[in-house]
Amino acid sequence: MDKIVRLWTRYSGIYIKGLGGTLWMSAVTICIGTLLGIFVALLRMSKWKLLRAVADVYVEIVRGTPALLQLYFFWLVVPKVVHFPISDTQCIVLGLIFNAGAYISEIIRAGLQAVDKGQWEAARSLGLAERNVMSRIIMPQAIKNILPALCNEFITTIKGTSLASVFFINELMTSYKTVNSATFLAVQSLCIAGFIYLLLNVTLSRLVKLLERRLQSSDR
Amino acid sequence: MTDEIIRTEDLCKSFGKLEVLKGISTSIRRGEVVSIIGPSGGGKSTFLRCLNLLEVPTSGKVFFEGTEITARKEKINLYRQKIGMVFQSFNVFPHLTVLDNITLTPILEKKIPKAQAEREAMELLERVGLTEKAGEYPGRLSGGQKQRLAIVRALAMQPDVMLFDEPTSALDPEMVKGVLEVIAGLARSGMTIVIVTHEMGFAREVSDRVLFICDGIIKEEGPPEAIFTMPRDPATIRFLSMVL
Numbered sequence: 097m098d099k100i101v102r103l104w105t106r107y108s109g110i111y112i113k114g115l116g117g118t119l120w121m122s123a124v125t126i127c128i129g130t131l132l133g134i135f136v137a138l139l140r141m142s143k144w145k146l147l148r149a150v151a152d153v154y155v156e157i158v159r160g161t162p163a164l165l166q167l168y169f170f171w172l173v174v175p176k177v178v179h180f181p182i183s184d185t186q187c188i189v190l191g192l193i194f195n196a197g198a199y200i201s202e203i204i205r206a207g208l209q210a211v212d213k214g215q216w217e218a219a220r221s222l223g224l225a226e227r228n229v230m231s232r233i234i235m236p237q238a239i240k241n242i243l244p245a246l247c248n249e250f251i252t253t254i255k256g257t258s259l260a261s262v263f264f265i266n267e268l269m270t271s272y273k274t275v276n277s278a279t280f281l282a283v284q285s286l287c288i289a290g291f292i293y294l295l296l297n298v299t300l301s302r303l304v305k306l307l308e309r310r311l312q313s314s315d316r
Numbered sequence: 317m318t319d320e321i322i323r324t325e326d327l328c329k330s331f332g333k334l335e336v337l338k339g340i341s342t343s344i345r346r347g348e349v350v351s352i353i354g355p356s357g358g359g360k361s362t363f364l365r366c367l368n369l370l371e372v373p374t375s376g377k378v379f380f381e382g383t384e385i386t387a388r389k390e391k392i393n394l395y396r397q398k399i400g401m402v403f404q405s406f407n408v409f410p411h412l413t414v415l416d417n418i419t420l421t422p423i424l425e426k427k428i429p430k431a432q433a434e435r436e437a438m439e440l441l442e443r444v445g446l447t448e449k450a451g452e453y454p455g456r457l458s459g460g461q462k463q464r465l466a467i468v469r470a471l472a473m474q475p476d477v478m479l480f481d482e483p484t485s486a487l488d489p490e491m492v493k494g495v496l497e498v499i500a501g502l503a504r505s506g507m508t509i510v511i512v513t514h515e516m517g518f519a520r521e522v523s524d525r526v527l528f529i530c531d532g533i534i535k536e537e538g539p540p541e542a543i544f545t546m547p548r549d550p551a552t553i554r555f556l557s558m559v560l
């Protein structure tokens with residue numbers, strides 16, 4: 097315990113920098129991943145078989161392969177196919193987005209499907225245009241299911257960014273590696289990273305609970 | 317044929333292997349009140365839902381005011397604006413106030429100014445005794461009130477015809493009368509109505525014509541007096557002896 101405190105006073109800067117990296121990557125991943133997820137969810141509900149099939153294959157690939165493998169793939173392939181210099185971090189964030197987008201599309205699809213079928217039918221029977229059915233009737237109701245699940249996905253993503261340490265990208269697990277190699281206090285330096293993750297995620301999941309309750313009670 | 321609102325030609329609908337509608341041809345005249353009766357699973361709801369293409373027919377045609385709406389290129393939502401529909405399960409929008417439930421579509425799709433849409437909505441609410449509820453959310457309404465809201469929500473689009481699918485079947489007995497009165501009032505005002513119902517007394521009283529749909533076809537049709545007092549088809553006789 098003593099050593100942990102000393103380690104923290106000495107190296108807190110590195111951890112905080114790592115935490116910044118973790119939060120930054122997670123936020124970007126969730127934001128762009130959500131846009132991708134919405135797009136993919138819409139594709140998966142489209143009239144056209146081919147679009148549905150493409151989207152389904154994408155989701156299957158993401159769910160059927162390890163996230164680490166996907167990150168390696170992006171890290172290896174993206175620099176070869178783009179015609180401008182791209183950093184490791186950017187490649188990894190792209191990989192994280194690729195991964196999160198599939199899971200988020202599932203969240204969105206499930207949220208939309210949880211809205212009673214009668215709501216679609218009533219909205220359509222009134223003669224609402226399809227995009228208004230979605231934006232005015234279905235989405236506002238689905239958001240209650242989607243938002244909490246999306247916040248949970250944020251927590252999952254925060255944990256997922258730890259994979260980026262494999263590529264020595266600035267984030268919390270990389271901070272652990274840095275501190276460990278400087279001090280050889282492996283367990284202690286790992287515990288500090290662990291505490292930070294725990295603190296962050298417990299706080300976030302409390303907030304999600306709160307949000308969930310707020311959304312429920314607004315269900316008049 | 318200007319007074320014909322809806323016509324179906326050899327309408328068929330299958331769900332996978334299950335043939336639900338096996339060729340229904342009929343037409344609904346302007347101002348006519350048509351009741352559809354028949355045993356459960358006979359295809360009454362499916363037929364009604366084909367009229368505004370909530371179900372896409374497997375074959376056959378649906379004409380609305382002379383246009384074939386089953387033809388591919390037609391923008392179906394424009395036709396649906398003229399075909400009101402009321403469901404057994406109300407399907408009011410829980411996230412919108414009573415007033416917004418009614419004004420949403422006129423404002424969005426018919427570009428009616430908000431103030432005018434709200435004025436018209438308030439008039440409709442007054443007609444069904446819901447004036448006080450305008451600002452409430454539907455969660456606070458009783459079943460009967462929800463259904464009356466659903467009816468005026470459809471009426472706000474000023475449809476040429478109203479389709480009702482067992483509008484009182486999900487209601488507590490004491491609520492049924494209020495909703496039926498609203499529908500009867502509509503019928504008296506000259507609205508064209510197609511109603512699937514198990515309320516035989518009501519069907520007999522308000523309709524100009526009764527269709528008995530069973531096993532996916534119109535087994536028998538005619539004025540209510542004829543159907544209810546001297547049915548000819550054995551299936552009709554059996555059905556009526558069970559429900560009357």
Ligand SMILES: Nc1ncnc2c1ncn2[C@@H]1O[C@H](COP(=O)(O)OP(=O)(O)OP(=O)(O)O)[C@@H](O)[C@H]1O
Nearest residue numbers: 331334336354355356357358359360361362363482
């Ligand atoms: N979306 C669907 N998918 C598969 N089968 C369906 C679907 N909708 C209806 N059916 C089937 O079609 C048949 C006719 O259903 P329909 O709802 O039209 O009957 P109905 O005459 O309205 O009966 P009820 O009086 O019980 O409402 C039933 O066997 C039903 O199970």
Ligand SMILES: [Mg+2]
Nearest residue numbers: 360361362482
């Ligand atoms: Mg039915």
